[in-house]
Amino acid sequence: xxxxxxxxxHSVIEKGxxxxxxxxxxxxxxxxxxxxxVMGKEIKFLLHFVKESKQDxxxxxxxxxxxxxxGGTYSTLKVQPAELEDSGVYFxxxxxxxxxxxxxxxxxxxGSRLTVL
Amino acid sequence: EDKVVQSPLSLVVHEGDTxxxxxxxxxxxxRSLLWYKQEKKAPTFLFMLTSSGIEKKSGRLSSILDKxxxxxxxxxxxxxxxxxxVYLCALYYxxxxxxxxxGKGTKLSVKP
Numbered sequence: 001x002x003x004x005x006x007x008x009x010h011s012v013i014e015k016g017x018x019x020x021x022x023x024x025x026x027x028x029x030x031x032x033x034x035x036x037x038v039m040g041k042e043i044k045f046l047l048h049f050v051k052e053s054k055q056d057x058x059x060x061x062x063x064x065x066x067x068x069x070x071g072g073t074y075s076t077l078k079v080q081p082a083e084l085e086d087s088g089v090y091f092x093x094x095x096x097x098x099x100x101x102x103x104x105x106x107x108x109x110x111g112s113r114l115t116v117l
Numbered sequence: 118e119d120k121v122v123q124s125p126l127s128l129v130v131h132e133g134d135t136x137x138x139x140x141x142x143x144x145x146x147x148r149s150l151l152w153y154k155q156e157k158k159a160p161t162f163l164f165m166l167t168s169s170g171i172e173k174k175s176g177r178l179s180s181i182l183d184k185x186x187x188x189x190x191x192x193x194x195x196x197x198x199x200x201x202x203v204y205l206c207a208l209y210y211x212x213x214x215x216x217x218x219x220g221k222g223t224k225l226s227v228k229p
Contacts, residue, residue: 003159033215042121043205043219056213091160093215104151104165106215110158 002026004109006092012115018080021112023092025074031055031095032075033106034067038088046090049075061086082116089113119144121208123220131228134196138223140206141188150182150189151217153205160205163191196227 005024013019025032034046046065047057051072060067064083069075079086090113093106124139142150149167153160164173166182166189173180177196182189193200203224207217 031214040221042221043207045216045218048213048215056216058212058216095215103162104149104209105162106160108153108159108161 004092004094004107006090006109006112008112009110010113010115012117013082014117015084016081018078019082019114021077021079021090021092021114023075023077023109025092025094026096026107029094029096029107030072031097032069033093033095034075034077035091035093036088037091037111038085043091046077079114082114084116087114087116119208119210119218121206121218121220123204123206123223125223126221127224127226129226129228130196132197134227135192135194136196136225138191138193138204138206138225139188140190140220142206142208142218143187144208144210144218146211147184147208148211149209151207151209152180152189152191153207154202155205155222156202163204193225196225198227198229201225201227 007022011019030051032049035043037043045059048055049069052069066078089111091111093108095106121142151165152163164180171182177194179192203222205222206220
């Protein structure tokens with residue numbers, strides 16, 4: 001069974017440009033999460049989808065960030081326009097049902113590294 | 118402010134050593150504490166500790182939760198080079214599922 005896959009693994013863009021990150025969760029997982037780790041800092045929660053609905057987007061930094069999950073399958077996270085402080089590793093994770101409450105297990109992707117110059 | 122502090126940030130040991138990683142926390146509404154292992158890129162789940170499950174063990178790894186003193190430890194006995202990784206501690210405080218508070222992690226390097 002395929003795990004959580006993220007694309008691209010690394011993206012280098014200039015300030016002001018747009019980048020779109022993609023996450024494919026494990027098949028059948030209704031819950032999809034985005035996190036970000038800025039260098040030297042801890043991983044921070046960005047948002048949570050249940051199927052195609054945003055359950056919690058309290059961690060989204062500002063309106064330059066737009067996450068979508070059309071059809072409740074894969075998700076995209078767009079940053080437009082990108083700023084220097086957006087550099088970091090963006091992780092996606094998925095879980096099934098209320099798994100987090102029962103076992104604590106989130107299945108993470110390998111992350112997409114974003115470098116903004 | 119809710120927060121998770123891990124120590125040490127980095128640790129180098131030799132194979133066969135026993136290590137203890139620390140995670141202290143401050144939270145207004147504790148629900149569970151999670152440990153993850155990040156070997157290369159994707160963190161993988163180790164343990165979840167709750168008020169009803171304050172001790173967990175799996176092979177050479179074990180973890181305890183002290184809710185009174187607000188900390189958890191992750192113990193690894195007879196370390197192997199394959200244990201080299203960043204170990205992440207995260208707190209679930211009862212917000213939406215997945216809204217975790219992470220520590221910065223402890224980077225463990227096990228030398229042969």
